Amino acid sequence: MATKQKLRSERMLISMGPQHPSTHGVLRLMLETDGEVVEHAEPHLGYLHRCAEKIGENLTYQQFTPYTDRMDYLASMNENWAWCRAVEELTNLEIPQRGEYIRLIICELNRIASHLLALGTFGLDTGAFTPFLLAFRERETILDIFEAVCGARLTYNYVRVGGVLWDLLPNHVEMIRDFLVQFTSKLDELNDLLSENQIFVKRSANVGIITAEDAIEYGFTGVNLRASGVDWDLRRDEPYSVYPEIEFEVCLGKGIKGTVGDSWDRYYVRVQEMYECVKMILQALDQLPPGDFCGKVPKMLKAPKGREVYVRTENPRGELAFYLVGGGKNIPHRVKARAPAFVSLCPIEDLFHHMYIADLVAALGSLDVVMGQVDR
Amino acid sequence: MIEEAVRFVINIPFGFFGSEAPEWLVFVHCSLIYGGVFMMAFISVLAFGSVWAERKISAWMQARLGPMEVGKYQGCLQTIADALKLLLKEDILPAAADKPLFTIAPILVFAGSLMSYVAIPFGPNLKVADLDIGVFYILGTSAVVVVGIIIAGWSSYSKWSIYGGMRAAAQYVSYEIPTALHLLPVIIMAGSLNLIEIADEQQFFIGPVDCSFLTWNLWPWINPFATVSFIMYYIASLAETNRTPFDLAESESELVAGSHTEYSGIRWSFFFLAEYADMFVVSALGTILYLGGWHGLPIPVIGPYLAPFFFLFKVLFLMFIAIWLRWTLPRLRVDQLTYLCWKVLLPFGMVTVTGTALWQLYFYKTPVGVILGTVIAIGTIWAMIKIYRSESIPEKGKPMARRDQVAATPS
Numbered sequence: 046m047a048t049k050q051k052l053r054s055e056r057m058l059i060s061m062g063p064q065h066p067s068t069h070g071v072l073r074l075m076l077e078t079d080g081e082v083v084e085h086a087e088p089h090l091g092y093l094h095r096c097a098e099k100i101g102e103n104l105t106y107q108q109f110t111p112y113t114d115r116m117d118y119l120a121s122m123n124e125n126w127a128w129c130r131a132v133e134e135l136t137n138l139e140i141p142q143r144g145e146y147i148r149l150i151i152c153e154l155n156r157i158a159s160h161l162l163a164l165g166t167f168g169l170d171t172g173a174f175t176p177f178l179l180a181f182r183e184r185e186t187i188l189d190i191f192e193a194v195c196g197a198r199l200t201y202n203y204v205r206v207g208g209v210l211w212d213l214l215p216n217h218v219e220m221i222r223d224f225l226v227q228f229t230s231k232l233d234e235l236n237d238l239l240s241e242n243q244i245f246v247k248r249s250a251n252v253g254i255i256t257a258e259d260a261i262e263y264g265f266t267g268v269n270l271r272a273s274g275v276d277w278d279l280r281r282d283e284p285y286s287v288y289p290e291i292e293f294e295v296c297l298g299k300g301i302k303g304t305v306g307d308s309w310d311r312y313y314v315r316v317q318e319m320y321e322c323v324k325m326i327l328q329a330l331d332q333l334p335p336g337d338f339c340g341k342v343p344k345m346l347k348a349p350k351g352r353e354v355y356v357r358t359e360n361p362r363g364e365l366a367f368y369l370v371g372g373g374k375n376i377p378h379r380v381k382a383r384a385p386a387f388v389s390l391c392p393i394e395d396l397f398h399h400m401y402i403a404d405l406v407a408a409l410g411s412l413d414v415v416m417g418q419v420d421r
Numbered sequence: 422m423i424e425e426a427v428r429f430v431i432n433i434p435f436g437f438f439g440s441e442a443p444e445w446l447v448f449v450h451c452s453l454i455y456g457g458v459f460m461m462a463f464i465s466v467l468a469f470g471s472v473w474a475e476r477k478i479s480a481w482m483q484a485r486l487g488p489m490e491v492g493k494y495q496g497c498l499q500t501i502a503d504a505l506k507l508l509l510k511e512d513i514l515p516a517a518a519d520k521p522l523f524t525i526a527p528i529l530v531f532a533g534s535l536m537s538y539v540a541i542p543f544g545p546n547l548k549v550a551d552l553d554i555g556v557f558y559i560l561g562t563s564a565v566v567v568v569g570i571i572i573a574g575w576s577s578y579s580k581w582s583i584y585g586g587m588r589a590a591a592q593y594v595s596y597e598i599p600t601a602l603h604l605l606p607v608i609i610m611a612g613s614l615n616l617i618e619i620a621d622e623q624q625f626f627i628g629p630v631d632c633s634f635l636t637w638n639l640w641p642w643i644n645p646f647a648t649v650s651f652i653m654y655y656i657a658s659l660a661e662t663n664r665t666p667f668d669l670a671e672s673e674s675e676l677v678a679g680s681h682t683e684y685s686g687i688r689w690s691f692f693f694l695a696e697y698a699d700m701f702v703v704s705a706l707g708t709i710l711y712l713g714g715w716h717g718l719p720i721p722v723i724g725p726y727l728a729p730f731f732f733l734f735k736v737l738f739l740m741f742i743a744i745w746l747r748w749t750l751p752r753l754r755v756d757q758l759t760y761l762c763w764k765v766l767l768p769f770g771m772v773t774v775t776g777t778a779l780w781q782l783y784f785y786k787t788p789v790g791v792i793l794g795t796v797i798a799i800g801t802i803w804a805m806i807k808i809y810r811s812e813s814i815p816e817k818g819k820p821m822a823r824r825d826q827v828a829a830t831p832s
Contacts, residue, residue: 059580081755172752178483245751251818304818396821403754406675
């Protein structure tokens with residue numbers, strides 16, 4: 046005991062981020078470390094705050110769509126869709142059937158792209174570099190399709206209030222089909238390389254376990270919730286758009302390599318969801334009806350004063366919801382986004398407690414946060 | 422030839438006084454030329470080549486092109502362009518760094534790996550020094566590198582650097598032991614620490630044809646324990662040279678760049694060069710000890726002349742596997758790394774050393790041994806595949822502790 050008292054040691058306070066390779070943007074974590082073990086982590090947010098919601102209260106409904114692109118820059122189509130759905134709900138707009146199908150196809154494609162990036166960067170966090178670039182190669186093809194469809198590669202502004210901006214032409218359909226045909230085999234390749242890799246499994250299984258109860262209490266949604274074993278998917282349980290006409294399975298975390306709700310489960314649910322996305326897009330392409338792709342939308346889109354809506358949409362990162370209050374004129378009175386990535390960050394202080402630094406990086410990567418959406 | 426030229430040049434000033442240069446002076450100059458000029462040139466060319474190869478191989482694995490612009494062929498001069506850029510970059514000394522230590526660290530790292538080259542024979546007569554304790558010497562000099570890396574981590578005055586340095590200390594020092602232990606079987610078999618003797622011990626001729634590829638120490642019919650040792654040595658050497666899956670000391674996603682986070686320009690390039698130089702050293706050691714060195718090219722007349730190239734081919738093949746693994750595997754966690762060292766590599770090392778000693782007594786190069794060794798090796802591989810394929814029930818982990826449910830622990 047005497048020597049123990051003489052040797053005074055203290056915890057090291059270390060700042061991880063905002064310029065750190067694996068904090069996925071500008072997340073800053075203040076780590077209190079005891080050697081290799083993180084005893085406490087405190088997130089500092091707000092490095093990417095752009096007052097998007099306040100800007101929304103000063104723009105017309107249509108003008109705000111490009112701002113939603115910048116929120117979750119990895120799934121801009123889905124973000125556009127969430128906003129447009131909220132506005133359409135608020136103003137009771139009718140959307141033509143073809144527009145809905147095009148939205149579904151494009152947004153599911155964007156879900157694949159977003160999941161690919163999540164898997165790639167998760168691999169990168171555990172030290173595997175090649176899966177990252179293989180995932181990016183596939184994402185690149187999707188971006189090419191988006192470029193052909195809407196002219197942009199990152200911030201699309203394609204899903205508009207009332208429908209979509211341009212029609213999906215036959216050659217676009219062909220591009221999408223060509224991509225999907227080869228995509229599943231590439232996904233199998235990725236599975237071989239990363240998912241079943243013993244080192245990767247050892248790094249991610251049993252790391253950052255979030256039980257179903259905890260996930261629900263923290264308000265987790267989307268993949269992170271399903272990985273904890275909770276069978277909940279808005280596309281099936283609260284169907285919107287044309288999802289009722291499409292058959293798909295909801296993938297759940299089963300704890301194949303470890304415990305239900307660990308990092309590997311979150312990773313693997315994303316992989317499985319991509320297979321489902323492929324099925325959904327193929328069905329939607331087969332069912333794609335002729336007709337208008339955009340409804341009649343008045344230039345001055347007005348919502349009655351005081352009317353409020355809360356519309357949830359299943360995004361790659363979880364449920365993105367917009368709360369809108371009509372302002373009487375063509376400008377909303379109140380805009381509020383419920384960002385799933387922000388919710389995913391909430392358990393950080395509980396989760397990153399008594400954990401290796403390497404595990405922290407892996408668990409953070411598996412939560413798949415996008416700081417643009419967290420800070421807005 | 423060089424010796425004569427050196428003697429001639431050195432004798433010029435002595436000639437004025439009608440005397441001859443002493444033999445030790447000639448020896449020192451020859452060593453300087455061999456060691457300093459040839460080896461330095463070799464390491465530079467090797468590092469440039471292997472950096473380019475690493476880029477191209479990784480690009481090939483990742484469906485990219487890699488460097489394509491500099492140089493006529495496939496961006497082959499890209500590394501030289503990068504080296505020039507590093508030379509011209511501003512040399513940044515962090516204000517709070519311990520300046521003497523910060524300066525000396527990259528030199529120590531590079532000197533450590535450079536010194537190893539003195540003992541490596543590239544062919545029967547192509548060597549700088551014929552050391553009787555060659556293996557021992559290389560193990561000793563490669564330990565100097567560790568000191569440099571720890572100093573680099575400490576002197577940078579950056580928390581991430583300290584992490585890198587501490588990880589390096591834990592990793593290298595613990596992996597020195599299995600590396601040395603897995604070299605021991607060969608030393609027992611050859612009865613020598615001299616690298617040339619160890620290589621020559623593996624040769625086997627049928628008439629004029631060099632059939633040493635049948636009797637390399639690696640093969641199970643020579644000694645099945647050495648086969649295991651070779652695989653274990655290769656794994657341990659990956660950790661020694663800080664390559665994925667053991668690149669914890671500079672793991673980019675956790676520690677930014679580990680111990681050389683604060684280094685830039687030419688100082689940083691010393692760390693970089695040393696990594697590739699080290700890779701060559703451990704691969705060369707593996708080649709000489711387990712793959713028969715330069716022996717085993719079954720071409721009768723010109724075989725001996727091609728021996729150095731055959732040696733280089735084998736070394737580069739081992740380096741290629743290291744590159745291949747690097748771009749395939751994720752990184753281990755720090756506890757898994759030490760687990761592998763102390764609970765896998767070390768016990769296996771004990772077994773292989775003891776086993777080799779017994780094998781030498783009873784079965785070495787006997788017909789019974791050939792059959793027995795092959796059977797043991799096939800059995801081991803079969804058992805490994807069986808174990809690997811067997812479905813195991815995954816262990817369960819503890820979920821996260823909610824602070825509102827668990828009483829706060831006093832810190």
